[in-house]
Amino acid sequence: MPDPSQKDTETRITLIGTGTIGLSFAAFHLTHLDSPSQLTIYDTRTDVAEYVQNSLPNFFTGEDKASLPSVSGIKIAKSLEEAVANASIVQESGPENAPFKLNLWAEVEKHAPKDALLWSSTSGIPASQQNCKMQDTSRVLVVHPYNPPHIMPLLELVPSPETAEEVIERTQDFWRARGRVPIHIKKETTGFVANRLAFALLREAVHLVNQGVVSVEELDQVVQTSMGPRWAVAGPFKSYHAGGGPAGLEGFFKNIGGTVQDCWVDSGTPNVGDGWEEKMFKEAKEAYGTVDVGERDRITRRVLQVIEEERSKGGNTK
Structure with a gap:
């Protein structure tokens, strides 16, 4: 290369x-x-x-x-x-x-x-x-x-x-x-792939906050302390394949596939309704004010550097 x-x-x-x-x-x-x-x-x-x-x-x-x-x-x-x-x-x-x-x-x-x-x-x-x-x-x-x-x-x-x-x-x-x-990307599809994944998560996040399950800030904390770091290292398929032990992704679904299906069914097509924007925007502004994008970019660079360094040590580029 x-x-x-x-x-x-x-x-x-x-x-x-x-x-x-x-x-x-x-x-x-x-x-x-x-x-x-x-x-x-x-x-x-x-x-x-x-x-x-x-x-x-x-x-x-x-x-x-x-x-x-x-x-x-x-x-x-x-x-x-x-x-x-x-x-x-x-x-x-x-x-x-x-x-x-x-x-x-x-x-x-x-x-x-x-x-x-x-x-x-x-x-x-x-x-x-x-x-x-x-x-x-x-x-x-x-x-x-x-x-x-x-x-x-x-x-x-x-x-x-x-x-x-x-x-x-x-x-x-x-x-x-x-x-x-x-x-x-093999087929033209609305929003391509990365945004579709991100917006699917965002829709569920808005739904959960709108239903009073968690606040905006708590929702972000959930992502930042769980799937965020994990998905920076391995995407959803690789993560759950690892979570299934020796049986891989098949083992994962055998173990908790029922729970996964229950969540999918419960999510359905969430309708966040009307009038949610003002409440959500207000919470986000109160929690974060004006985001320091310089800090965001600095931390993102470092996260990417660390991931690349660790993968290089093991000879693993996937």
Whole structure:
């Protein structure tokens, strides 16, 4: 496997959109390119150069900030045509708006190199709804990050039925070479995979708080002191497979499958009803105020580092 610490001297990346996700990707790419000049940013906001100059350093902390390449070396394009003309990769993180993306890719296709990879960071607009105005519908691939992408390793690669296999493979190679975990999602599905799992848990969490079973803060404590640490080390299938002893997942379900089924039946399709938002929002604000995302990111980085270090000791990468 290529060394993720090795700087990339050839790839030219164009980022479209300078929201939180766009700048987070910029922070990631900036630390993996040999020169900031290999990174081009395009945004329609009039103060984009000043905004990037002031905002991008905030995505780095400690030693990373000390060794941060010169942000001023990033190219700021004045037009979409200029931005994509020589790009190896065009990565859009623009508004969650299907017409915007439809028109964007039609224009990008006109001006970008024929072999450039075209990625969308969308959280919910499938590639098959973005490529309809393109001549070659095989080019667009959803590359959905888990926020913030400059820290979190996961990238969900979600092709349309027309997306070329070569596009998927080249994208997988790119991210793996940089120490990331690209997962090929085989079918377009609402919310993809990570968000569906997270939102399923969130729905049950809202239901439990709304029913007065626990408070917002207590619910978070339950997750942080149980499944949170466990799932950071092993996902639900691996965790319960281990919980079944020598018989694995089959043993787990033989032992407590009845309880699992009872919980599933009791959950059903929870209807959290109307008017729950104000109570839930108030509890969250009282419990946490304004969350320090810097602290969150610092702890998340360290958790990921420790997991990687411990896995490396045992030669286990799964």
